[in-house]
Amino acid sequence: MNHPFVMLLRRELWEHRSLWIAPLVWVGILVIMSTWGTFQLTRDNDFGEFASATSIEELQDLSESDRREIEKAMALDSDRGQTVFAVSYFMISLLISGFMSIVVFFYLIDSLFSERRDRSILFWKSLPVSDTQVVLSKFVMAMLVVPIGVILLSAVTQLVLLGIWNLRFSNSVIGLMTPDWDMGSWFRAQVIEAGTMLGGVMWYAPIAAYFLLLSVWVKRLVFLWAVIPLVAAPLLEFLFLRTSHVAEFLGHRFGGFVDKMNIDPVTVRIGDHDNHMPRVQELYDAFQLSGMFTSLETWVGMAAAAGLLFLAIRIRRYRDDS
Amino acid sequence: MTTVIEARGLSKNYGSTQALRAVDLNIQPGRIVGLIGPNGSGKTTAIKSILGLSSFEGSLKVLGLDPRTQRDELMNDVCFIADVAVLPRWLKVSQAVEFVAGVHPRFDRARAEEFLARTDIKKDSRVRQLSKGMVTQLHLALILAIDAKLLVLDEPTLGLDLLFRRSFYDNLLNDYFNKERTIIITTHQVEEVENILTDVLFIEHGKIRLDASMETLTERFTQLTPTPANLDRARALKPFWEREIFGRVAMLFDGRSHEELSALGEIRAPSVADLFVALMQPVSAPAAPKEAA
Numbered sequence: 001m002n003h004p005f006v007m008l009l010r011r012e013l014w015e016h017r018s019l020w021i022a023p024l025v026w027v028g029i030l031v032i033m034s035t036w037g038t039f040q041l042t043r044d045n046d047f048g049e050f051a052s053a054t055s056i057e058e059l060q061d062l063s064e065s066d067r068r069e070i071e072k073a074m075a076l077d078s079d080r081g082q083t084v085f086a087v088s089y090f091m092i093s094l095l096i097s098g099f100m101s102i103v104v105f106f107y108l109i110d111s112l113f114s115e116r117r118d119r120s121i122l123f124w125k126s127l128p129v130s131d132t133q134v135v136l137s138k139f140v141m142a143m144l145v146v147p148i149g150v151i152l153l154s155a156v157t158q159l160v161l162l163g164i165w166n167l168r169f170s171n172s173v174i175g176l177m178t179p180d181w182d183m184g185s186w187f188r189a190q191v192i193e194a195g196t197m198l199g200g201v202m203w204y205a206p207i208a209a210y211f212l213l214l215s216v217w218v219k220r221l222v223f224l225w226a227v228i229p230l231v232a233a234p235l236l237e238f239l240f241l242r243t244s245h246v247a248e249f250l251g252h253r254f255g256g257f258v259d260k261m262n263i264d265p266v267t268v269r270i271g272d273h274d275n276h277m278p279r280v281q282e283l284y285d286a287f288q289l290s291g292m293f294t295s296l297e298t299w300v301g302m303a304a305a306a307g308l309l310f311l312a313i314r315i316r317r318y319r320d321d322s
Numbered sequence: 323m324t325t326v327i328e329a330r331g332l333s334k335n336y337g338s339t340q341a342l343r344a345v346d347l348n349i350q351p352g353r354i355v356g357l358i359g360p361n362g363s364g365k366t367t368a369i370k371s372i373l374g375l376s377s378f379e380g381s382l383k384v385l386g387l388d389p390r391t392q393r394d395e396l397m398n399d400v401c402f403i404a405d406v407a408v409l410p411r412w413l414k415v416s417q418a419v420e421f422v423a424g425v426h427p428r429f430d431r432a433r434a435e436e437f438l439a440r441t442d443i444k445k446d447s448r449v450r451q452l453s454k455g456m457v458t459q460l461h462l463a464l465i466l467a468i469d470a471k472l473l474v475l476d477e478p479t480l481g482l483d484l485l486f487r488r489s490f491y492d493n494l495l496n497d498y499f500n501k502e503r504t505i506i507i508t509t510h511q512v513e514e515v516e517n518i519l520t521d522v523l524f525i526e527h528g529k530i531r532l533d534a535s536m537e538t539l540t541e542r543f544t545q546l547t548p549t550p551a552n553l554d555r556a557r558a559l560k561p562f563w564e565r566e567i568f569g570r571v572a573m574l575f576d577g578r579s580h581e582e583l584s585a586l587g588e589i590r591a592p593s594v595a596d597l598f599v600a601l602m603q604p605v606s607a608p609a610a611p612k613e614a615a
Contacts, residue, residue, distance in 0.1 A: 127422065
């Protein structure tokens with residue numbers, strides 16, 4: 001596909017290779033660590049005994065209470081057993097998306113600054129590509145392409161880690177405690193992850209647009225410009241006014257995503273239901289995605305993002321960088 | 323055919339500094355125009371205005387479009403190589419070709435690849451691995467493959483050795499230029515471009531000092547080396563520049579007939595470089611040259 005906008009997105013992947021190399025390396029580390037943990041850590045401890053025993057009868061040193069717990073786990077109905085899988089899906093997704101949010105932060109503050117730093121901006125401006133297209137390509141890369149990549153990568157990682165787990169434990173007591181894999185449940189988890197990602201993208205859009213604006217506006221030391229005001233403004237407010245409105249605002253803007261998702265904390269507290277695992281359906285239902293999309297704050301944030309992007313486009317268009 | 327560049331009262335101030343002072347320009351298609359001036363004369367400001375990279379006052383149309391408001395459209399028909407515009411160091415040669423092919427509707431990929439095949443540039447190399455000359459060759463390969471109506475070259479050969487400079491201009495003339503295309507070149511190395519120019523624009527302190535075609539230049543300006551006996555008679559004809567070289571005096575005249583001057587000594591057409599020096603350093607000039615035509 002050679003549509004100019006697609007080409008602009010490809011350019012981002014050529015220039016900012018960390019966007020695809022970093023997650024692959026990170027997933028590689030996760031898989032290696034997990035594999036190592038699965039095969040090595042379980043060799044020489046109590047857990048190793050479970051891993052090698054093919055039936056509960058082989059576990060001769062087992063205390064009566066442990067035996068009861070294992071039997072309870074083995075008797076767990078599939079609906080509750082799938083919750084273990086679902087939690088691991090979300091953990092894997094969280095590890096990858098959390099890591100990628102750091103990568104995207106550095107990408108955003110560098111994306112419009114690098115063309116000025118290496119003085120290539122006039123080369124890019126010599127081509128029939130509008131400033132709007134350029135700025136939007138960077139925003140779309142950070143807020144659409146990368147999130148889609150994260151969803152796909154975490155789906156693949158989940159399956160790979162699941163495969164490794166199965167290889168190691170399929171013929172063991174641990175395998176017997178684990179319910180069969182349910183593709184429908186896995187697919188539902190992917191849909192929830194995608195919805196959560198969409199909510200996150202919408203919630204963090206103004207922050208991403210703000211970083212892009214800094215990237216096109218600041219003359220040097222963009223990282224410091226991005227970080228210092230966020231730390232200094234609340235500190236100064238507290239020192240001089242003894243209030244914490246800025247800190248509260250920033251805290252809400254950076255961390256309020258979880259509140260807006262309206263996740264039911266009781267349901268997701270695993271094992272708190274009379275020491276029972278919640279049903280996987282209960283876990284999935286705890287994610288009230290609609291709270292994010294119906295919140296006025298989300299849409300005000302989106303409008304702010306549009307305003308900040310407009311400013312970034314204007315600055316790139318009219319700034320004399322030569 | 324549409325006038326390529328039409329400027330009326332083009333002005334630009336940087337604070338209290340006037341970079342361009344009510345410049346009027348009229349550049350027709352099929353011309354190779356040398357925009358020549360000393361450092362800080364306003365060359366780059368004029369170029370930036372033409373390319374829509376800088377704000378300005380006055381009226382300016384490039385290919386019938388306003389560079390301030392129609393820049394995106396304009397870039398379909400305009401190419402430029404700016405002296406400060408370097409290709410990004412992380413870019414691979416193959417990526418450069420692919421990118422321009424992807425975003426430029428008038429880019430001929432086969433032509434660019436054909437041009438690159440004539441060089442030592444490898445497709446898999448990154449720009450950071452190429453010499454300065456090779457980077458310019460790559461940039462030129464990209465530019466020459468674009469069917470643009472206006473090409474602007476701002477000090478394109480700065481820092482290149484003589485062989486690369488010569489090859490650059492040869493390629494420009496042989497592979498690119500035709501009667502429908504216009505090229506504007508700014509350079510300090512006047513002597514290297516004067517043979518390919520059809521017009522010259524001398525600019526100084528933001529004002530056009532001379533705007534003339536090469537044919538007019540030959541007709542209008544004459545360099546006279548008078549015999550010692552005719553020195554006073556030659557001076558009486560009011561040369562606008564005079565200089566003593568190896569004991570002989572050279573004078574430049576504006577608008578004097580060849581017949582009149584040849585009676586006083588040896589005459590020849592001055593080079594663009596001579597004219598540039600004479601007009602920009604009028605210290606020794608006994609009489610001011612006539613205003614730009």
